[in-house]
Amino acid sequence: MNEPQANAEAYLRMYRQMVRIRAFEDNANQLYLSAKMPGLTHMYSGQEAVAVGICEALRITDKITSTHRGHGHCVAKGAAFREMFCELLGREEGYCRGKGGSMHIADQSHGNLGANAIVGGSMGIATGAALSAKHLGTDDVAVCFFGDGATAQGLWYEVMNMAALWKLPVIYACENNGYSEYTRTSEIAAGSLTARAEAFGIEAHRVDGQDVLKVNALAAELVERCRKGEGPFFIELETYRYHGHHVGDINRTYYRSKDEEESWKTSRDPITNFGAWLSEQGIAGADELIAINEAIRKEAEAAVAYALDAPYPAAREVDMHVYAGAA
Numbered sequence: 062m063n064e065p066q067a068n069a070e071a072y073l074r075m076y077r078q079m080v081r082i083r084a085f086e087d088n089a090n091q092l093y094l095s096a097k098m099p100g101l102t103h104m105y106s107g108q109e110a111v112a113v114g115i116c117e118a119l120r121i122t123d124k125i126t127s128t129h130r131g132h133g134h135c136v137a138k139g140a141a142f143r144e145m146f147c148e149l150l151g152r153e154e155g156y157c158r159g160k161g162g163s164m165h166i167a168d169q170s171h172g173n174l175g176a177n178a179i180v181g182g183s184m185g186i187a188t189g190a191a192l193s194a195k196h197l198g199t200d201d202v203a204v205c206f207f208g209d210g211a212t213a214q215g216l217w218y219e220v221m222n223m224a225a226l227w228k229l230p231v232i233y234a235c236e237n238n239g240y241s242e243y244t245r246t247s248e249i250a251a252g253s254l255t256a257r258a259e260a261f262g263i264e265a266h267r268v269d270g271q272d273v274l275k276v277n278a279l280a281a282e283l284v285e286r287c288r289k290g291e292g293p294f295f296i297e298l299e300t301y302r303y304h305g306h307h308v309g310d311i312n313r314t315y316y317r318s319k320d321e322e323e324s325w326k327t328s329r330d331p332i333t334n335f336g337a338w339l340s341e342q343g344i345a346g347a348d349e350l351i352a353i354n355e356a357i358r359k360e361a362e363a364a365v366a367y368a369l370d371a372p373y374p375a376a377r378e379v380d381m382h383v384y385a386g387a388a
C-alpha cells in the first residue's frame with residue numbers, strides 16, 4: 062500500500078472536517094443575515110486548513126484556545142453542530158448555556174478552553190495551560206490560535222518570554238490572513254513575525270495555511286517535539302478569510318479588491334484543492350466527495366432547525382454561570 066492509501070482514513074477525516082467548518086459557517090452566515098442570530102459573528106471560511114491541519118495532530122486532552130473567528134477551531138477540536146448552533150442562537154443547550162454566543166464558545170470536553178473576543182486575550186490562557194501540563198507531568202500540548210493583528214498585543218511578548226524560559230509545551234499558531242479588521246498586515250507590522258518569536262529563542266516556522274497536508278505535517282512534528290519537552294514553537298500560517306471582517310462588513314472593496322478575493326477562492330481554496338488531490342490519489346472520487354458534502358450540509362441544516370426550536374435559558378437564570386462561584 063502506498064503512503065496516501067495507508068493514510069486514507071486520516072485524509073478523509075481532514076477533508077470532512079474542513080467541509081464541516083465551511084457548512085457550519087455558511088449556515089451561521091445565513092442565520093445572521095436573516096436576523097435570527099443575536100450579537101456579532103466572524104466567519105472562518107477560507108481558513109479551514111489551519112484549524113483542521115493542526116487539530117488533526119492533537120489528541121482530545123491537548124488544549125486549544127481560540128479567537129473571535131473561532132468556529133473553525135471549535136469544530137476541528139471535535140465540537141458538535143447542535144451545541145454550537147444552540148450557543149450562537151442563545152439557547153440553553155449551547156456549549157455555554159447560550160450565554161457566550163459566537164465569540165465565546167468553550168468546549169472543555171474536547172480540550173477547547175475557549176474563544177476570546179479580546180484580541181490576543183487567550184495567549185495567557187494557552188500558556189497557562191502549557192504550564193499546568195508541565196507541572197502535572199502530562200505530556201499534553203497547548204495550541205494558541207490567534208490572528209496577525211494579535212501580534213501587536215504586548216501580552217504575546219510577555220508569554221513568549223515566559224514560555225521560552227520555562228520550555229513550555231505551547232505552540233503559538235498565528236493565522237496571518239493579511240488583515241486586521243480593515244487594515245493590511247503590511248501596514249501595521251514592522252519586520253517579520255517569525256523574527257519576533259526568534260528574538261525570544263523560539264523556533265519559528267512559516268507555512269502555506271491553505272495546504273492542509275503541509276500544515277498537518279508541520280503540526281504533527283512540532284506537537285511530538287513539544288511532548289518531549291522541546292517547545293515552545295511559533296508557526297505563521299499564510300491564509301485568507303473569504304468574508305468580511307465580520308458578517309456586516311459587506312462593502313469591503315475599499316480595503317481589498319474583488320480580484321484579490323477571487324484569486325484566493327479560485328486557485329487556493331483549501332477544500333477544492335485537497336479534494337482534487339484525494340481524487341488524483343484514488344482515495345475518493347468526485348461522486349464520493351459530492352456525497353460527503355451533501356451529507357454534511359444536511360447534518361448542518363438539521364442542527365440549525367433543532368437549535369431554532371430549542372428553548373432559551375429561563376429569565377431567572379440570567380446571572381447564573383456568569384460569575385465565578387455562582388451555582
Ligand SMILES: Cc1ncc(C[n+]2csc(CCOP(=O)(O)OP(=O)(O)O)c2C)c(N)n1
Pocket residue numbers: 129130178179180207208209210211212238240241242306
Ligand atoms: C484588545 C482588543 N482590541 C481591539 C479589538 C477590536 N478588534 C476585534 S477583531 C480585530 C482585528 C483582529 O485581527 P487579527 O488578529 O488579524 O484577526 P482576524 O480578524 O484577521 O482573524 C480588532 C482590532 C478587540 N476585540 N480587542
Ligand SMILES: [Mg+2]
Pocket residue numbers: 208209210236237238239240241242
Ligand atoms: Mg488577521
